[in-house]
Amino acid sequence: MMSDPIKLSNLNNNHLFEILKFSDSVLENKCLEFGLYIGKIGKMMHKAPFNGPIAIEFNKQLLSLRKDDAAKIEVRSIE
Amino acid sequence: MKVALFGNPNTGKSSIFNSLTGAKQQVGNFPGITVDRYSANFQLNEFSIELIDFPGTYSIYPNSKDEEIVYDVLTNTNHSDYPDLAIITLDASNLERNLFLLTQINDLNIPYLVVLNMMDIAQSKNIKIDLDALANQFNGITLVQCNARIKLGIDRLKDAISKQLQLIDVRDKHSNYRPASKDDLESQKVDNIERSQRIQAIIPLIQSENDGIRTNKTNRIDKVLLHPFWGYIILFTVLFSVFQLIYSFASIPMDFIDTSFGYFSEWTKSVLPAGVTTDIISEAIIPGLGGVLIFVPQITLLFFFLSLMEESGYMARVVFLFDRLMRPFGMAGRSIVPLMSSVACAIPGVMATRTIPNAKERLITILVAPLMSCSARIPVYSILIALVIPKTMVAGIFSLQGLVLLGLYLMGIVFALLMAWILHLIFKSKEASFLLLELPTYKAPRWANISIDLMLKVKTFCFDAGKIILAISVLLWFLASYGWGDAIQKSIREIPKPQKGENIENYEAKVASAKLENSFMGIIGKTIEPAIKPLGYDWKIGISLIASFAAREVFVGSLATIYSVNQDKRSSLLAKMKAEKISGTNKPVWNLASGLSLMVFYVFAMQCMATLSIVKRETKSWKWPLFQTAYLGILAYGMAFVTFKIFE
Numbered sequence: 001m002m003s004d005p006i007k008l009s010n011l012n013n014n015h016l017f018e019i020l021k022f023s024d025s026v027l028e029n030k031c032l033e034f035g036l037y038i039g040k041i042g043k044m045m046h047k048a049p050f051n052g053p054i055a056i057e058f059n060k061q062l063l064s065l066r067k068d069d070a071a072k073i074e075v076r077s078i079e
Numbered sequence: 080m081k082v083a084l085f086g087n088p089n090t091g092k093s094s095i096f097n098s099l100t101g102a103k104q105q106v107g108n109f110p111g112i113t114v115d116r117y118s119a120n121f122q123l124n125e126f127s128i129e130l131i132d133f134p135g136t137y138s139i140y141p142n143s144k145d146e147e148i149v150y151d152v153l154t155n156t157n158h159s160d161y162p163d164l165a166i167i168t169l170d171a172s173n174l175e176r177n178l179f180l181l182t183q184i185n186d187l188n189i190p191y192l193v194v195l196n197m198m199d200i201a202q203s204k205n206i207k208i209d210l211d212a213l214a215n216q217f218n219g220i221t222l223v224q225c226n227a228r229i230k231l232g233i234d235r236l237k238d239a240i241s242k243q244l245q246l247i248d249v250r251d252k253h254s255n256y257r258p259a260s261k262d263d264l265e266s267q268k269v270d271n272i273e274r275s276q277r278i279q280a281i282i283p284l285i286q287s288e289n290d291g292i293r294t295n296k297t298n299r300i301d302k303v304l305l306h307p308f309w310g311y312i313i314l315f316t317v318l319f320s321v322f323q324l325i326y327s328f329a330s331i332p333m334d335f336i337d338t339s340f341g342y343f344s345e346w347t348k349s350v351l352p353a354g355v356t357t358d359i360i361s362e363a364i365i366p367g368l369g370g371v372l373i374f375v376p377q378i379t380l381l382f383f384f385l386s387l388m389e390e391s392g393y394m395a396r397v398v399f400l401f402d403r404l405m406r407p408f409g410m411a412g413r414s415i416v417p418l419m420s421s422v423a424c425a426i427p428g429v430m431a432t433r434t435i436p437n438a439k440e441r442l443i444t445i446l447v448a449p450l451m452s453c454s455a456r457i458p459v460y461s462i463l464i465a466l467v468i469p470k471t472m473v474a475g476i477f478s479l480q481g482l483v484l485l486g487l488y489l490m491g492i493v494f495a496l497l498m499a500w501i502l503h504l505i506f507k508s509k510e511a512s513f514l515l516l517e518l519p520t521y522k523a524p525r526w527a528n529i530s531i532d533l534m535l536k537v538k539t540f541c542f543d544a545g546k547i548i549l550a551i552s553v554l555l556w557f558l559a560s561y562g563w564g565d566a567i568q569k570s571i572r573e574i575p576k577p578q579k580g581e582n583i584e585n586y587e588a589k590v591a592s593a594k595l596e597n598s599f600m601g602i603i604g605k606t607i608e609p610a611i612k613p614l615g616y617d618w619k620i621g622i623s624l625i626a627s628f629a630a631r632e633v634f635v636g637s638l639a640t641i642y643s644v645n646q647d648k649r650s651s652l653l654a655k656m657k658a659e660k661i662s663g664t665n666k667p668v669w670n671l672a673s674g675l676s677l678m679v680f681y682v683f684a685m686q687c688m689a690t691l692s693i694v695k696r697e698t699k700s701w702k703w704p705l706f707q708t709a710y711l712g713i714l715a716y717g718m719a720f721v722t723f724k725i726f727e
Binding site: 034 | 137138140142172204206265267271278288305307308395399400403404514515516517519
C-alpha cells in the first residue's frame with residue numbers, strides 16, 4: 001500500500017518507512033556517511049519527550065537525530 | 080615506523096589499541112588542536128613502531144573540530160603523523176556504514192590492513208559475511224578477524240602488521256583520489272554519493288542477512304532506558320547514586336591523604352635542619368603535593384563510573400534524553416554529567432567534558448562548571464550561615480539556615496545555565512550543529528580498557544594539572560610567609576612572651592596572626608581593602624580571600640589564623656568573628672549584609688587553583704582559564720556588591 005509522503009519526525013513509533021527525499025543538502029551528506037540515503041528502509045524506534053531527538057533503526061543499527069533534522073527528511077510509511 | 084589506527088566509533092578500536100600496547104601508552108598533543116594524541120612505542124620483530132590511535136570517525140570528512148585531525152593527516156603526505164601503515168577497524172555487524180571510511184582510505188592509496196571486529200555481534204544479528212569476497216573487493220587486502228574483548232586474534236594482527244611493513248617499500252603510494260576540501264560540502268557530497276552507490280553495489284556480494292530485525296536484547300533494554308518517563312527517573316537515580324557513592328567513598332582516602340601529608344610535613348620539619356630549604360619542603364612542597372593527590376580518589380571513582388557508562392553504551396542514551404534540555408544553553412546532552420559531578424568537585428567535572436565532541440559545547444560546559452556549588456564551598460557557607468543567619472523556622476517546617484544554603488546552591492545552578500545561554504549567544508560556532516548519534520548495542524564493559532583509561536586520566540591530572548597546582552601553592556606559601564625586610568620578625572618581637580603558667584597556644588596563635596598580617600599576603604589584603612570595602616569586607620577578610628585561591632575551604636583556616644584562634648575550635652572562631660568590630664567604630668564586621676555578600680561572592684568566584692589548572696590542561700591554553708577567572712571574578716564582585724547594598 002502506497003501512502004502519502006510525510007516528515008520523518010511525524011512518524012509514530014514502531015512504523016516502518018522508506019526515505020524519499022532530503023530537503024537539506026548538508027544533512028543528506030552527513031546521513032550518507034551513516035549509510036542513510038534515499039530508498040533506505042528503516043523503523044521509528046524511540047522519541048524523546050519535549051520535542052527531543054528521535055531514534056530510528058536501519059542496517060541493524062540505532063541512530064538518533066534531532067527532531068528538527070528529522071523534519072527535513074521526507075518518508076513514506078510502509079505498512 | 081608510524082602505524083595509525085582508524086575506524087568508526089564503537090568498533091572496538093581502543094580495545095585493539097589497548098591490546099596491542101598494554102600500559103605503554105602516552106598522551107600528547109596533535110600540533111595546533113586540543114585533541115589528545117594517544118600513542119605508544121613498541122618493538123615488533125625488526126620494526127620499532129609508533130602506534131597512534133586517531134579519534135573514531137565515520138568518514139575522513141570531519142563532523143567536528145576534533146575529527147579534522149583525521150582529514151589533516153590522511154590528506155597530507157608530509158604531515159608529521161602521516162602513517163606508513165593504517166589499521167582500519169571494522170564493526171562486522173554494520174559493514175555498510177564501516178566501508179565508507181575503508182573505501183576512502185583505500186582510495187587514498189595508504190597501505191592498510193583491516194581488522195574485522197565484533198563478528199560475534201554480527202552472528203547474533205544473523206549477518207553472514209563472506210570474508211574472501213570482502214578481501215577481493217579491495218585487491219586482496221589483508222583481513223584479520225579479532226575479538227578485542229577477549230583478546231582473540233591479537234597475535235595474528237601483530238604478524239599481519241609486521242608482514243605489511245615489510246611490503247611497504249615496494250608499494251606505489253601514488254593516488255589518483257583527491258578528496259574535496261574540508262569546507263567544500265558540495266564537492267564532498269558528490270564524492271559521498273558516488274561512494275555510497277559503490278558500497279551499495281558491493282554489500283550484497285559480501286554479506287547476507289537472514290532477517291531485518293536487530294538483536295532484541297538492546298531493543299528490550301531501550302524500551303525501559305529510553306522511556307519518556309522511566310528513562311529520566313532511572314537516569315537521575317543512576318547519576319544521583321553515583322555522585323553519592325563518590326562523595327562518601329572518596330572522603331575516606333581523601334581524609335587519609337590529608338592527615339598523612341600533615342604528619343609528613345611535621346615529620347620533615349622535625350628531622351631536617353631548620354632553615355629556608357626545610358620550610359620550602361615542609362610548608363610549601365609537601366602540602367602542595369597533598370593538594371594535588373587529594374583529588375585522585377574523586378577522579379578515579381568518577382571516571383570509573385563514566386567509563387562504565389561509556390563502555391556499556393549507556394552514555395549515548397544520556398545524550399538522547401538530555402539533548403533537547405541542554406541545547407538552548409549551548410551545551411550537549413552529555414553536559415549533564417560534568418555539571419552534576421561539579422556539585423561534588425569541578426575538577427573531575429571539567430575532565431569529564433572530554434567526552435563532548437563539539438568544541439563549543441565543551442568549552443561552554445567547562446566555563447560554567449565551577450558555578451555548580453562544589454563541596455569545598457560547604458565549610459565557608461556553613462560558618463557564615465551559622466554566624467549571620469538566625470536559627471528560625473520558616474512556615475513552621477523549614478529552617479531558615481537550610482533555606483539559605485539551598486538558595487546558594489540554586490543560585491549557582493541558575494547562573495550556570497544563564498551564563499551558558501549568554502556564552503552560547505556570544506560564541507560563534509563553525510561546526511554544523513547536527514546530532515547524528517549512534518546508539519550502540521549494549522555491551523559488557525571491558526575492565527582492561529577501563530583500568531588503562533583510569534591510569535591515563537590520573538596520570539594526566541597529576542602531571543599536567545599537578546605542576547600548576549604545585550607552582551601556585553608554592554607562590555601562595557611564599558606570599559604568606561615572607562614580608563618586606565624584617566617586618567614580620569619585628570611584629571613578633573612586640574608580642575609579649577608567654578608568662579609561666581600561661582597557655583603557650585595563645586602565644587603561638589598571636590605569632591601566626593602577626594606573621595600573616597605582615598607578610599606580602601597581608602600587605603596585599605590591606606592594599607585591596609578599599610576595593611572590597613563596598614562589599615562589606617575588611618583587610619582581614621581580604622587576606623583570607625587571597626589565601627583561599629588555593630581552595631575555597633582554606634578561607635576558614637586563614638580567617639582563624641588572622642583572628643589568632645585555633646582553627647579546630649569552631650566555637651572560638653565564631654565568638655571571635657561575632658566580636659570583630661569595624662576599625663574605628665563600634666559596628667560589627669560580620670552582619671547579615673556582609674555575611675550574605677561573602678556567601679554570594681563564593682557562589683561565583685573562581686577561588687580554586689586546581690580548577691584553573693585543569694581548565695588550562697583541558698583547553699590547552701591559558702586564554703580560557705584566565706577568561707573564566709576574570710568573568711567569574713567580575714560576576715562575584717558585582718553580585719556581592721548588590722547583595723551587600725540590598726541587606727545593608
